[in-house]
Amino acid sequence: MAEQVRAIRTRQAILAAAAKVFEERGYQAATISEILASAGVTKGALYFHFQSKEDLAFGVLNAQNQNLVIPDRAIKVQGVVDIVMLHTYRLQTDPMVRAGVRLTMDQLAQGLDRSGPFRTWAMPVREGLERAKSQGELLPQIDPTETADVIVGTYAGIQSMSQALTDYEDLVSRVTALLRHLMPSIVQSSVLTSVDISESRGQNVYNEAFAHSQSVPEAEVERAAG
Template sequence: MAMQDRAIRTRQAILSAAAKVFEERGYQAATITEILAVAGVTKGALYFHFQSKEDLAEGVLSEQDQQLSVPERACKVQEFVDSVLLHAHRLRTDPMVRAGVRLTLDQRAEGLDRSGPFLRWGDIGRHLLQRAQAQGELLPHVTPSETADVVVGSFAGIQSMSQALSDYQDLMERTSSLLRHLLPSVVQSSVLTSVDLSESRGAKVLDEILELRRQAVAVQEPAGVGVS
């Protein structure tokens, strides 16, 4: 178990170092040597976990999605909004997510398949909007897959603009504004009046997820743990 824990920590240290280098330098300019220096691990340790720079980049791209599912909501439009605002908040606060987004949008990253995050986010949005449609929350003309793609593409542009203009400091404001502009053409007005689109919503959702995790861990701990 100790060896397994050490391997997990080493892998995470390598991914964190790769994320830092990819975010700062982009995919093409980043080197394995620089990632090794930042991670403070041997070349053998890195190649045990990742076979190439492309493999490292794929690891960072998938890591940004790490199991932070929004709790289920009765209103599926709110659940959809929460997913967007949570991602925006993590983009502002989590270097791994920032690196993943930079890689996703890096048009000079030759040989790297950047389609994964776009497809995953499109699938998440489509699934939630289909459920919203089934509950009568959407306007009659809406096609969930089309709307999901519009939101994913629009958010990609909004976050890129925010990064250039304010280093993501205004991202929550811009994302909230994007949703306020798009959703009236998609969602029944009677539903939209009760949906929280506020700039602080992403942080609240993350706090809720982390609290649910803490509660789950506390329930799983056997009686007497921590008692001397």
């Protein structure tokens, strides 16, 4: 049992070090030696858990997906907004999420498949929009699949702009501005008045989702998240 705990801690230390190096240097410039030095582990320990730099990058990309489940909302559009705002809060506060986004947006990352995170982000947004459409919350012409891709794509651009200009300090205000512009072209006006897109929403949703994850058995959380 003690060995298993040590192995888990070693893996977490390696991932945290890899996240730091990938965020600072980008995928192409990052080296295994830098990650080893930052993690303070041996080469053997690293290769026990990860076979290559690409494997490390996928580990970081997967580690950003905490088992945080947003409780179901009566207004389904609110659930879509909450996905966006929760990711925004975590992007500002979680180094693993920032590193994952850096890898995803890194066009110089040769040999690294960066498509997975975009699909991962788009899927719950699309599903939320489909539920909203079934409840009559969306404008008639809205296609949930197309709109999910638009939301994910525009968000990617907004977060990249925020990172370049202010290192994410203004991310929340930029994302709420994005939602104020997008939502009226997607959502019925009668529904939109009840949707919360305030700047404090992300932290509130994180606190709610974290508390929920602590009260639900681990296996159930994994089923809900997967």
